[in-house]
Amino acid sequence: MNVQANHSLAELAERFDLRCHGDADTRITGVGTLAGAGAHQLSFLSNSKYAAQLADTHAGAVIVREENLAACSVPALVARDPYVAYAKIAALFEHIPTAPAGIHPSAVVAPSARVSASASIGPCCVIESDAVIEDGAVLGPHCIIGEGCVVGAQSRLVARVTLVIRVTLGKRVLVHPGVVIGSDGFGLAFDTDHWIKLPQLGGVRIGDDCEIGANTTIDRGALDDTVLEEDVRLDNQIQIAHNVHVGAHTAMAGCAAVAGSAKIGRYCMIGGNAGVLGHLEVADRVTITAKSLVTHSIREAGEYSSGTPLQDNRAWRKSAARFKHLDEYARRLSALEKDSNDE
Amino acid sequence: MNVQANHSLAELAERFDLRCHGDADTRITGVGTLAGAGAHQLSFLSNSKYAAQLADTHAGAVIVREENLAACSVPALVARDPYVAYAKIAALFEHIPTAPAGIHPSAVVAPSARVSASASIGPCCVIESDAVIEDGAVLGPHCIIGEGCVVGAQSRLVARVTLVIRVTLGKRVLVHPGVVIGSDGFGLAFDTDHWIKLPQLGGVRIGDDCEIGANTTIDRGALDDTVLEEDVRLDNQIQIAHNVHVGAHTAMAGCAAVAGSAKIGRYCMIGGNAGVLGHLEVADRVTITAKSLVTHSIREAGEYSSGTPLQDNRAWRKSAARFKHLDEYARRLSALEKDSNDE
Amino acid sequence: MNVQANHSLAELAERFDLRCHGDADTRITGVGTLAGAGAHQLSFLSNSKYAAQLADTHAGAVIVREENLAACSVPALVARDPYVAYAKIAALFEHIPTAPAGIHPSAVVAPSARVSASASIGPCCVIESDAVIEDGAVLGPHCIIGEGCVVGAQSRLVARVTLVIRVTLGKRVLVHPGVVIGSDGFGLAFDTDHWIKLPQLGGVRIGDDCEIGANTTIDRGALDDTVLEEDVRLDNQIQIAHNVHVGAHTAMAGCAAVAGSAKIGRYCMIGGNAGVLGHLEVADRVTITAKSLVTHSIREAGEYSSGTPLQDNRAWRKSAARFKHLDEYARRLSALEKDSNDE
Known part of the structure; x- marks a missing residue:
């Protein structure tokens, strides 16, 4: 928690365009669950199924829909979508360790790299020739930025992120530890009795506002680039093969994997450990349930599944x-x- | 192997409370399989199915159950559970590289961090503000200990382990390379046409005697903590999402994944690449077979499966x-x- | 792309033993897809299904089979297997960042380690006691080479590779970022009410010409070694447990996993996220389709599958x-x- 943050309910209502109900002077210094929040913490009710918890909460205030206001025993902020309102407000109370502008003395930066004076480069980072780190970007400890890679403005590489080569990150991209972007795509040709490697001559382009979870891997393209459009959200340990194209606002849960040259639409939801075979197309607004395997192209929005149910x-x-x-x-x-x- | 270790069969019998059969002066300098062990190596027979191998072994001695003693052509240690006895004895012969107390000159340690004088901090480690490294803890090369994280006494981070923020490891925790603990949980709210990130304000608590396999990821909680109770054993490339709670003594095989807020009981066995959906509860002593997906809460101990059998x-x-x-x-x-x- | 490479079609024909058709003086400075290649780029047609694209290509030249030559509107190289020929030629145009021989000043090298004068050791590498780095090996930034490990001649560890202990890499092995080789196998004995760890006393042997994808993990053996024979090709995020043996020329796609002591034959193809249970044997030339689980030994070459098809x-x-x-x-x-x- 950010121990400094302290806002009145009235301030929050105004800032996030919400209606305040009850004591507008209530001081909020943090957020919590309905069951766990204390007198100066803000909670929220998103799913009406849990409305009964409103009666017992000790929260200082609660974000609710209009319809749940009557059941609310404490001051409230009224929102059309309490979960979204909560997400925005909670960000005020997040403590993010400070990252001072400048290059840590233990970092190794090639002379030809261009690092903005407002960027923060952490301990043991390695920035190779012709790489570009734009304004306000934060590289936590142990990041490796390969030759010619670009980290867009205000992007944050939490720690230990590797951009191999020909990788461009847009603005405000958030990358978690252990991520590898731009490693060789898995391209092999079978020559009589052994494998020949296909050089991977493309790159990776990551759009603005994407988030990439811990230990996820995104390979660079064989000839063209691997692409994530803007606001793509990847959880941990996801595998994106070479030349995959992921449409804007698509989200994938942990351990999902997309094989080479597959094209995933916009606003898709790919469940945990789901897979998409190579060279397929998946339409916009498709949901794939957890652990399903997409074995053919999907032309229509909807929800798709494979597998069998759990049994004794x-x-x-x-x-x-x-x-x-x-x-x-x-x-x-x-x-x-x-x-x-x-x- | 630890080339220095050298024990007589009598010494081993006494130390581990086993009965010695045959030449008690037999010198043991290592361990091996029944098929591969030599004259000064100790082997074991755990599964009676392989009892026939006892006749041909060239091992210096063998750990057996009482019932297999008659078939044994070499000196023996008699144990109720030969596998457990072997595990304990073999540890004597393991060579673990020395880790001298102190901080390697290439490490970067924040002034406010507290590092025990008996801890060992390897090359290129980064220890951020207010982190605590307790007595006898060993951090191999390239570990990153984020702000305020705690590494308990006698814990060992083999190499390249990242604790992001608000992570507490108990005592004697063993963490393998590439592990990321305390990264952001995957929390998103959909706001009309794009995603809003939910700040992840909780932490991670790992109990005593846990082991975390290579490249495993454990996210921190959204509000409350993600928790592993004591003696939880995770293999490689496991994904533990935010607010998961894993009961004591539960073991998970490689590539298993548990989605957000799931609660796994004690003494469970989760098979390789098995998955548990979010917000479910799994009772104590439940076994999930490999690659199964748990799609509903499990209230009774037992073995559960999904999937179809392999066919041509x-x-x-x-x-x-x-x-x-x-x-x-x-x-x-x-x-x-x-x-x-x-x- | 390697911006320096520039070859006439005649030179390429002679070097790779192909027949040149059309203007042999055509200059080639790069490669591209049939749809995207420009006047000085070479493309290829491997699958006759796409032969129609030959008419419209703007490529400077194309590698084709004899049978597709008639449909070809531009100069051509005629090959028995255009994909293999393309793989070999494209390598000429790959730009690999230079890696100067010698040890970066930020690297930490134990006095007893032996590093060839022709090897390149990148920033922040840690090379522990008795490790051996052979001629021409390249270690990118942040590699950790544990005690006694061997990196064979001309091998290339792109960046951030960890060899824990008792790991031997053959010649020309290519290892991508985030890989962990030689971590503890997952061996546990259950002692009444808690787990006892089995020390993992074996090592890992990786044959010549293997490739290991990003964030893949390969555990060392419990007593004997984990083994990959020569020319084994592993994609990203693969898990190889202790004492697994993988035959030569076998390839595995992303997120495949092989459990302990399984023995995979030569020339096998293991699909993405497929799994093999422990202690099984898989014959030579077996193909496992994506996401299938091998639950019994496979004695005959062929293709095997499990799972159910995707449905609405x-x-x-x-x-x-x-x-x-x-x-x-x-x-x-x-x-x-x-x-x-x-x-």
């Missing part, structure tokens, strides 16, 4: 054994129907 | 095609039964 | 619900058949 292991073994014979069962069923009709 | 691709294609029509087949089956009963 | 979520829910009752359906089907036969 004994029951599952029976289902699984029968699965292997489904074709036979279907044929036998048809034969019976034919017999039945022939009678 | 031609056969699998037929099964898979039929799977899509299962509902229709079930209806046709019911119709036939009705016809049959009506006759 | 509503349809999938019906299939999935029915899957749980497959055993019952099969019994009811048999009963109906029996009734039918009895009539």
Whole structure:
């Protein structure tokens, strides 16, 4: 928490264009859950299912929809979307360690690199030739910015981020530790009895306002670039292969993977550990549920799934054994129907 | 191997409370498999299925159960659980590179950080403000300990471990390279046409005696903390999302993933690449087999699975095609039964 | 692109033993796709399905099979396998940042380590006691080479690679950022009510010409070594557990995982996010499709799969619900058949 932040409910209402209900002088110094928040903390109710918790909360104030205001025993901010309002307000109370402008003495910066005077370069960073770090960018400890890579203005590489080569990050991109962007795409040609590597001559372009989770990997393209449009949100340990194109505002949950040259639309939601095979196209506003595998292009918005439901292991073994014979069962069923009709 | 270690069978028997059978003066300088161990190496037989190998082993001695002693052609240590006894004894023969107390000159340590005089801080480590490194803790090369994080006594961060912020490790925690703990949870609110990030204001608490495998990621909580109780064992490349709670003594195999706010019980075994959806509860002593997806809360101990069995691709294609029509087949089956009963 | 490279078509034909068709003096300074290549770029047609693009290409020249030569409107190189020929030629145009021989002043090298004078050791590398870096090896920034590890001649560790202990890389091995090789295998014995760790006393041996993708993890063996034979190609975020043995020329796509002591044959292809359970054997020339789980040993070459096809979520829910009752359906089907036969 940012221990300095302290706002009255009235100030928050004005700043975020919300209606204040109850004591507008209530001081807010932090945020918390309905169950855990104290007298100077702000909470929120997004899902009406939990409206009963409003009666018991000890929060100093609560962000609610108009419809839940009656049930609210404490001062409130009324919002059309309490979750969005909460997200914006909570940011005031986040403590982000300071990152002073300038280059830490332990960093290794190539003479030809261009580092803005307002950028912050942390301990042990390595910035190679012709790299560009724009205004206000923050590189935490141990970042490696390869030859010619660009980190856009106000972007933040938390720590230990590697941009290999031909990588361009837009503005306000947030990259978490362990991320590798611009490593070789996995391109191989089979020559009689061994593999020949295909040089990966493309790059990676990451749009403004993207977020890339810890230990995620994004390979650079074989000839053209791998592309994430703006506001793409990737969770941890996601794998984006070479020449993938991800449309704006698409979000992927942890451990999702997209194979080479797949094209994912805008406003898609890819579930945890879901996969998309190579060279497919996925339309805008498609949701893929967790652990599903996309094996063909998807032309229409909607929700798609594969897999089987969880069962007790004994029951599952029976289902699984029968699965292997489904074709036979279907044929036998048809034969019976034919017999039945022939009678 | 620790080339210095050299113990007589009698010494090992006494130290680990085992019964010695045969020449108690046998010198043991290492450990090995039944097939590979030499005259001064100790081996073990845990699974009676392999008892036949006892006759041919060239091991200097073998740890066996009472029931396998008769088949044993070499000196032996008799144990109730030979695998556990082996694990304890083998630790004597492990060579762990020395880690001298003190701070490597290339490390960057904030003035406000508190580093025990008995801790070892390796090359290029970065320890940020108000972090605490307790007695006997070992940080291998390239560890980053973020602001205010705590590394408990005797914990060992092998190399290249990142604790981002608000992370507390208990005592004797072992963390392997590439691990990221305390990165931002994946919290987003959708505001009309773009994403708003939810600040992640919680932390991570890791209990005593936990082990965290290479390149595993554990996010910090949104408001409350992400928690691993004591003796939790995580293999490589596991993803633990924000606000997950993992009960004591639970073990997870490689590439498992647990989504946000899920609560896993004690003594659970989560198989490789298995997944648990968010906000679910899994009871104590639940086993999830590899690659299964937990889609609902599990209230009873037991083994659970999802997925289909491996088949030859031609056969699998037929099964898979039929799977899509299962509902229709079930209806046709019911119709036939009705016809049959009506006759 | 390597901006210096400039070759006539005749030179390329001679060097790679291809037949030149059309203007042999055509200058080639780069490579590109059929759709994107310009007047001095070389493209290729590997899949005859795209032969129609030959008519419209603006490429300076194209690599084609004999059978596609007639459709080709520009100068050409004729190859038996255009993709392989392209891979070899494209390498001429790849720009790899220079890595000067010698040790960067920020690197930390133990006195007992042996580093070839022709090797290049980048910024912030840590090379521990008794490690060996052979001739022409390149270690990019932030590599950690643990005690006694060996990096073979001409191998290239792009950046931020960790070799923990007892790891030997062959010649010309290419390792991408974030890779961890030689971390502890996941070996645990359950002692009444808590876990005991099994020391991991083996190592890892990686054969010549292997490639290891970003953030991949390869654990060292419990007693014997984990082994990759020569020319094994691993994509990103792959998990190789302790004592796995991977045969020569096997390739694995992103996020594949192999559990402990599994033995994979030669010339296998393991699809993205596929898994192999522990202690299994997979024969030579086996293909596993993406996201499949190998649950039993495979004795014969061929293609194998598991999983269910992607469906619209509503349809999938019906299939999935029915899957749980497959055993019952099969019994009811048999009963109906029996009734039918009895009539």
